[in-house]
Amino acid sequence: MTRREQVFQQPAKTRDGARDQQGPAGPDLTSTLKRLYAEKRWDQIAQLAPVSPTSPAELDYYRGMALARLERWQEAKEAFESGRRKEPSDKRFPLELAGVAFKQKHYSEAKTDLERALHLDPRDRYAVDFLATIYFLEGNLEAALAYWNRIDKPAIDEVKTDPQLRVDPVLLDRAFAFSPASVLRLDDLRTTQPRIERLGIFPRYRFELSAKEDEKFDVRFRSKERNGWGSSKAQALLSLLRGVPYQTIYPEWYNLRHSATNFLSLARWDAEKRRAFAERRYRFSADARDENWDLSTTLYGSGSPPSGLKVRKVEAGAGIESVESGRWSWRTGLDLSDREFGNLGPTTSQSRPFFTDGFALKYGAGLDAHVLRIPTKRLTLDSG
Structure with missing residues (x-):
């Protein structure tokens, strides 16, 4: 199961221990919703949690989480929006709104919500990793690295070339400012790019990251290499x-x-x-x-x-x-x-x-x- 598939697996409070809020609905209902959530009884939570502008934000949160598990995305979004209006300083709501938008492939909306969460807590590793992943999926490697590097990611396992190249591997290795068993830094990628261009034999190239099961990545250098008079x-x-x-x-x-x-x-x-x-x-x-x-x-x-x-x-x-x-x-x-x-x-x-x-x-x-x-x-x- 990937990190993104875990978005709705557990209440966001477990990520940072956000406080419970009591209100007119009383502590008993909050305790009941927590128990039902642990038992994964989503329908009952959706029925019990009231839709009210006066109910505590905590009830909106559990209602939104249950509706998200039921893939009732619009209702989940409305519940999280209600909770955010009541508690604008609680980062759980923009985080879960980002999860709802992500599940619907609304990446721009998800990025906006994650940026709001990071405005509330710039050190939230989950939000940083989530935002980097979205940029990575959009093909914006530099933006992904800009966020991943905040949490010392991504870890490189191997550096591979595709296809195999004729140029001396030592020359290519010198051009790369990064290496296996290290973190791929944005500055290192930016240093590598002009070095590759100055070799003068790669009219087209790009760097790709391939995710592995152990949360590491392989860096793939895909290129068109010039040799001799030409390829034909x-x-x-x-x-x-x-x-x-x-x-x-x-x-x-x-x-x-x-x-x-x-x-x-x-x-x-x-x-x-x-x-x-x-x-x-x-x-x-x-x-x-x-x-x-x-x-x-x-x-x-x-x-x-x-x-x-x-x-x-x-x-x-x-x-x-x-x-x-x-x-x-x-x-x-x-x-x-x-x-x-x-x-x-x-x-x-x-x-x-x-x-x-x-x-x-x-x-x-x-x-x-x-x-x-x-x-x-x-x-x-x-x-x-």
Whole structure:
């Protein structure tokens, strides 16, 4: 039996020992209802517990619990709502209202009631676990972890890959910030995600939790892995020739020798825009251009702007980047280039600085940070 199936198994007072309330109906009726509840005589409880705005909230509670066991959901909801109006500080009523909504698959309503219960008692483990479970069922893993981590859950049993991957397991293990026999923390998941993306061989991936009987979970890494030219000849040709209409091809090779080393390049034979470019993981790159520029419609000033300007440029660069945590990462790099202009013709003093031959050294650095993350709303605001 799962935790959610136990929602109506016992009075919520057993979770936190809420006090009995006496009122006009007297202590005898409350004692009778408790005895009948222990004997699971739901129909009798529903008949005996009065529906009255003046009866104690405790009677509404037992009536609601009995009606819930009878799956008379609307009547149970009305009973719990009545009790909550009488005792707004009693967390049992929003908890049981959440259970009623959950049984009817009204997850948004259940989450609202659980948030009310947690407002009354932020440390209620049952409410935290219940709310995390709903987010988990909705496929919002980050929101589920945000709540589960409050109570040191979920415990990881094994970390599995599906399907089996070709990349070196050591590289993949380094990318994972979590491990078996530990608690899956939201920060660790967020640290792992950019590390996986920076390997450059997983165009699609996701992490899933698979529940086990001992309240532990297996973490499954489901992904589409890039290898070599592609997963098939058709895919390789499509990738290579996708730029043919623009006189360009894109030779690409992924996961060289299972090392997550990727080689990306392009070659363009257009007489006006010849170019060769190559880049590999860890951001080593080389770029060579031999192009003809027509500036007749973009460069203004005295004199005739060049319409057949020849531009030759060779550039090489290297850079590094690091994921420090799920909150921020940094990158830095250097690029060295040599450019040469030909067929320039007469130029003005204003335009001449733009067409100077020579070497250039460029340094770049950047910081990527997550400014705002609200997993329950699936809202992320990044900078960088």
